[in-house]
Amino acid sequence: MTDATQPHPLLPQLREAVHGGLPSAISDLGNLVRIPSVSWDGFDPAHVRASAEAVQALLEGLGVFDSIEIADAPIDESRTGQPAVLATRAARNGKQTILLYAHHDVQPPGDQADWDSAPFEPTVRGDRLYGRGAADDKAGVMAHVAAIRAFTEVAGTDFDLGLVAFIEGEEEFGSRSFENFIVRHRTRLAADVIVVADSGNWDTSTPALTVGLRGNVTFKLRVSTLQHASHSGMYGGAVPDAMLATIRLLDTLWGPDGSVAVDGLTSREAPTPEYSQDKLAEEAAFLPGVTPIGHGAVLSRLWDHPAITITGIDAPSVVNASNTLVPSVTVKLSARIAPGQTADDAFDALERHLRAHAPFGAHLELSDVDRGNPFLVDTAGWVVAEAKDAMEQAWDVAAFETGVGGSIPFISDLVQVFPQAQILITGVEDPDSRAHSPNESLHLGVFQRAILTEAVLLAKLEDRT
Numbered sequence: 001m002t003d004a005t006q007p008h009p010l011l012p013q014l015r016e017a018v019h020g021g022l023p024s025a026i027s028d029l030g031n032l033v034r035i036p037s038v039s040w041d042g043f044d045p046a047h048v049r050a051s052a053e054a055v056q057a058l059l060e061g062l063g064v065f066d067s068i069e070i071a072d073a074p075i076d077e078s079r080t081g082q083p084a085v086l087a088t089r090a091a092r093n094g095k096q097t098i099l100l101y102a103h104h105d106v107q108p109p110g111d112q113a114d115w116d117s118a119p120f121e122p123t124v125r126g127d128r129l130y131g132r133g134a135a136d137d138k139a140g141v142m143a144h145v146a147a148i149r150a151f152t153e154v155a156g157t158d159f160d161l162g163l164v165a166f167i168e169g170e171e172e173f174g175s176r177s178f179e180n181f182i183v184r185h186r187t188r189l190a191a192d193v194i195v196v197a198d199s200g201n202w203d204t205s206t207p208a209l210t211v212g213l214r215g216n217v218t219f220k221l222r223v224s225t226l227q228h229a230s231h232s233g234m235y236g237g238a239v240p241d242a243m244l245a246t247i248r249l250l251d252t253l254w255g256p257d258g259s260v261a262v263d264g265l266t267s268r269e270a271p272t273p274e275y276s277q278d279k280l281a282e283e284a285a286f287l288p289g290v291t292p293i294g295h296g297a298v299l300s301r302l303w304d305h306p307a308i309t310i311t312g313i314d315a316p317s318v319v320n321a322s323n324t325l326v327p328s329v330t331v332k333l334s335a336r337i338a339p340g341q342t343a344d345d346a347f348d349a350l351e352r353h354l355r356a357h358a359p360f361g362a363h364l365e366l367s368d369v370d371r372g373n374p375f376l377v378d379t380a381g382w383v384v385a386e387a388k389d390a391m392e393q394a395w396d397v398a399a400f401e402t403g404v405g406g407s408i409p410f411i412s413d414l415v416q417v418f419p420q421a422q423i424l425i426t427g428v429e430d431p432d433s434r435a436h437s438p439n440e441s442l443h444l445g446v447f448q449r450a451i452l453t454e455a456v457l458l459a460k461l462e463d464r465t
């Protein structure tokens with residue numbers, strides 16, 4: 001057992017090794033960014049395969065794994081998921097096994113014109129590396145690789161700690177084969193500690209351990225009132241059009257301050273770090289005079305309360321608008337679910353609310369329901385204490401425990417298949433990383449500190465019996 005209050009004896013050497021290895025880590029990361037491994041339908045899967053092969057080569061170069069393979073699993077009877085890389089090294093002498101997770105696929109780049117440098121051409125400007133996947137999550141992949149490099153440079157390759165690297169290839173497309181994958185490969189994936197390096201830090205000088213994730217429920221909602229469109233001059237005023245019904249119905253989802261007003265969607269009470277409304281307005285780029293929605297501490301609104309957003313509407317476009325009463329409208333509803341509630345339960349509450357509030361007898365049809373459960377880390381476990389201590393040693397500042405408003409739905413699959421494992425959600429992002437957006441970037445100082453954190457954690461686990 002290590003003494004959590006003392007710097008690890010290998011810290012100075014690990015720091016040196018991480019520092020010395022940083023240029024090659026950045027260059028290897030750049031090579032991964034050059035591969036446009038978009039995992040979505042309609043993008044060439046050959047790039048995802050090439051990126052899996054590049055990751056495999058990086059893991060082979062470490063010389064610590066007993067087996068490394070590119071592996072996949074079915075999504076359903078007709079389709080196979082994108083290739084992941086799975087590498088294992090058996091634990092010896094009763095040591096723990098640690099699983100390192102990241103993903104090598106990326107989001108589409110969007111409109112290239114919105115980028116200041118080409119999305120798949122890694123570019124350093126100031127202290128940041130720009131490119132699609134430079135942060136999310138190829139930097140997570142490289143943080144694992146570079147941490148193992150530094151650890152073995154200092155401790156040698158003859159260590160006892162069990163290691164698993166699981167680098168997924170379709171996280172950005174909903175991890176659709178994830179559950180089948182972890183069931184199929186459960187023996188090789190089994191670990192005592194799971195590090196999911198796909199989240200962010202408080203800022204570029206303060207590390208964070210993510211301890212809560214909201215879940216999500218999304219679906220299409222079709223609101224219909226008429227069998228066909230009719231003339232708005234002839235019938236408007238007596239005939240309920242679907243747009244009116246939709247607007248009225250959607251408005252019932254929120255209270256006057258914009259907070260969610262759906263019975264049965266729950267919130268959670270937990271302390272949150274200080275974060276002002278002004279900071280929110282600045283980081284989320286409010287226009288002048290625009291005010292936040294909801295109430296209570298800002299971060300509890302983002303981490304511990306539900307949220308509902310209408311993310312799309314199918315209705316006649318303005319350019320095609322004629323003087324007609326619209327017979328049906330479809331919207332995409334995206335809800336964020338507070339930790340403590342299941343996605344199934346939240347969907348039931350939403351459906352009940354919508355059906356109870358449909359105006360004018362409008363017909364509702366809910367389809368394409370997608371559910372991801374929220375997640376709370378058990379912060380009482382020894383692993384959380386060790387991880388926060390490793391962060392403090394690497395960053396010279398205490399770590400925050402943070403929530404995340406977004407979801408990592410596969411984490412609840414992990415918990416289900418490996419209920420005894422302790423899960424750590426770490427990451428290389430910071431508030432300016434802009435994952436999924438144009439000009440995505442990685443802060444190189446954060447990258448270095450994240451690598452050192454993980455190298456220290458490996459050393460701590462190797463000490464532990």
Ligand SMILES: [Zn+2]
Pocket residue numbers: 103136137171198
């Ligand atoms: Zn990610």
